[in-house]
Amino acid sequence: MTMRSSTVVGAALAACAVIAAGTACGTTHENAGTGGGQQAAPSKCHGPGGSYTIGMSQANVAEPYRQRMDDDIRQAASTVPQFTVKFADAAQDNAKQVEQVTNFLTQQIDLLIISPNEATPLTAVVKQAYDKGIPVLVLDRKVDGDAYTEFIGADNVDIGRQAGQYFANVLLPQGGKIAELRGLAGSTPAKERADGFDQGIAGHNIQIVAAQDGDWLQDKGEQQADAILKANPDIQAIYSQNDPMAEGARIAATNAGRPDLPITGIDGLPIEAGGIKAVEAGRISATFVYPTGGREAVDAAKKLLIDCQQVPKTDTLSTKLVTKDNAPQVYAELNRQ
Template identity: 35%
Template sequence: MKKVIFALAAIGLLLTGCGGATLDKSDDSDTKGAVAEKKPEELVVGVSISTLNNPFFVSVRDGINELAEENKTKTIISDAQNDSSKQSNDIDDLIQQQVDILLINPVDSSAIQPAVEAANQANIPVIALDRSSDGGDVMSLVASDNVKGGEMAAQFLIETLGENAKIVQLEGIPGASATRERGEGFEKGAKDKLEIVDSQSADFDRAKGLTVMENILQANPDIDAVFAQNDEMALGAIEALKAANKTDVIVIGFDGNDDAIKSVENGDLTATVAQQPTEMGKLALQAAYDYFSGKTVDEKIDSPLELVKK
């Protein structure tokens, strides 16, 4: 009898060791990918946005809400205000409220990891928006191809100014995946063709974009162009350039928010690598619907990009 019990226990341990980690809310590792199906109107979706001071992320939120209203889905939305600690606390609150799924737009891709892991422990699936997490299990990332977008910006400057033009780059929040990827793409596209004379962080913020640009101009008064890793920094840079009477300097942004598109139309912002944030929000929520209907969800869902210029 003891031998039988020992054999059964060994089999149990073997099965446990072979079962992969899943986002399933059941404990049955033999049904990896299975989920208790729910209709959209039965779901409670927790949403953590990095900041609602940025029009881009307001549009992401609006896209989520538009599709949620159409399908009578309850959403609980929190604004991290670009504070990683606040975002972690917000996500803890959403986990305590037992939401069915989390849509997370991280402030910082590294700092968000413990919050993602906490959601994993609670068996709450996670979809990342625009920026990834450096760790934990994320079911899907809904984002534009940031590397490609950075390359598009570099190519536009080469076509417009020719090679060897002097360029300044305004970087986003250090640690954000979008910052790394847009910078990687831009520097790859610019290599041996453009001279990047300075590259500094302005935290994806318009006011900081203005201040950082003012400081850069003091050391580099003869630049030809600015690549800002988002439109908010680009619009701030334009104000600094105007104040310094540098109206011949080309500025290209990234995102395609409403203020940027208007600025392009007015002839202030030269161009922007435009994402579609409203569509991005809808794609993320649709991925949640697909998951709870038993469909396979891609690990990476691409949101389209286009270059917008006058």
Template identity: 45%
Template sequence: MKSSVETKNKNKKDKTMIVRIAPVVGLALLFPLAAAAAPLAKECGPNKSYVIGFSQANFKEPYRAHVDHELQRLVKNYPQFKLVIADGQANDNTQVSQVENFLTQQVDILFVSAFEAAPLTPAVSAVYDKGIPVIELDRRTTGEKFTSFVSGDNRAIAHEAGLYAASLLPDGGDVAILEGLPSSSPAIERLEGFKAGISTNPKVKIIAVQPVDWMQDKAVEVFSAMLQAHPDIKLVYTSNDLAAAGAYIAVKQAGKLGQVKIIGTDGLPGPSGGIRAVAEGQWTATYVYPTGAAEALDLAKKILIDCASSVPRLVTVPTQRIDASNAKELYAKGE
């Protein structure tokens, strides 16, 4: 028979064991294993079909048409995808309505290039808030409610153009800038980037800056007036190839061919693109502004087909300078 002392010692050990075990059980209840991150898309997987709604700023600008063409060409590599492109018609109200329609139709993912950033932000944010992934192409809205932004680095591209322009004028001279649409993020970033690049040559003086809203006819009108007011302009930087084409017309009409260097931005292929203009000596250079089409579709694949729980917030696509050293070769290749 056990003594009372032995019994007390046994009870003490049992209580000690209980005290030691209890906290472990409590921790398990308080901190369960973390759940895996949810997919970005409500519906996803390789055995379904998906609709991509793309709200394009407009169909007028050649660059916009180039983006549309690239998307339509490359989407054929994804049998599960149906691409629907809406023309924003360079009108805020029209584009807002189209984004709202895509929301009503419950597209599986929204691609968007904003005509103007601020007016479109609430509509894009509403799509995002409904759990539909949003890929912004080229032009940002003002909010943070988007899944990923795919773009060339406008500021870096323009900075490169500014450095190149500075090197073309070692003895200095007057320079003009034809800005894009001032309320769009690319126009702002390209203006700032070019100014920063060309400022590396203190002999260069920027004597005129004016927006032409990306349009050729306005570029002709504005640059013609600039040439009259400042007849010693030696170089003009334009925010897109269409404006560069307008600048060339103004230079030709003023009888100044060969006297004014023209630098564009876009580097578009085809008979009416910037690559041909450089190849034929009309412009000094242009910089390729990538469409981001391949990158946007790859993101859509990851989100919709691969059920990704995260994708890069920013995807930057590199540029290339088109000048006399490579323009003819690239144009012959159809690039």
């Protein structure tokens, strides 16, 4: 099943020009530096005869989703003999991630893949790589501005909107009081999933009486849900911005004597410990598939470095609502990819 819907916003790289003595690739970054159409440094494309080092800067690997993203990149890259991928884990530390990307640049990597911990603190170092003529693929979480080659990820506003509509149409069609567990403040999915959810419940008499940051982590999600339930024992459901926090909220709800409290998540990883199986088991009422983009990132790297082709500025990956009715089918479909 194809989990993508690509929208070409602008070419990030010009195609290679092959000359008799070898391959020379020029690149025009449409928004590099301060001037549109500015000519950047030569790109890293040397065709199929080259060898390439890719730096993968991960926000953290404490979340199962991020570990799966690294695994997807590792697996996809293993099929491209020209690629060597170096992984770095920022452990939710912005300064550490900046340092790790700077180290990648010192090592003269050929392409950077990054899933930023937070947008603003990582923007400058991403732009630094881009302005050096290094192709930059931004995964899942955005940076400020557009100084990158391609953004690959799902539409988090739309996912949040769909989650809100699920609450309005299925869980609480008569309205009610709910709580929200948000991800890491400063990361773009946290804001976008909140904004979309607000749009989805607008006009449906659903009131968010408590909202706390769980930083995408199960243990913090449990702590925050525990505090929310003690302060608001009459809430009727919890919207969690990812599955691990939803699992933590389920533990807190069970401990509070409310094992049947509806809780939804986002991620829908097709693994035994993932959200799809949690829906199938009844721990989570619903989740939304949120593709990691790892396979798509390696595909884009191959186009840029080996095929000397352009890539779209944005590759929007599609999502899917997962309920108990379709969980087994979605799990099987995703594992056939």
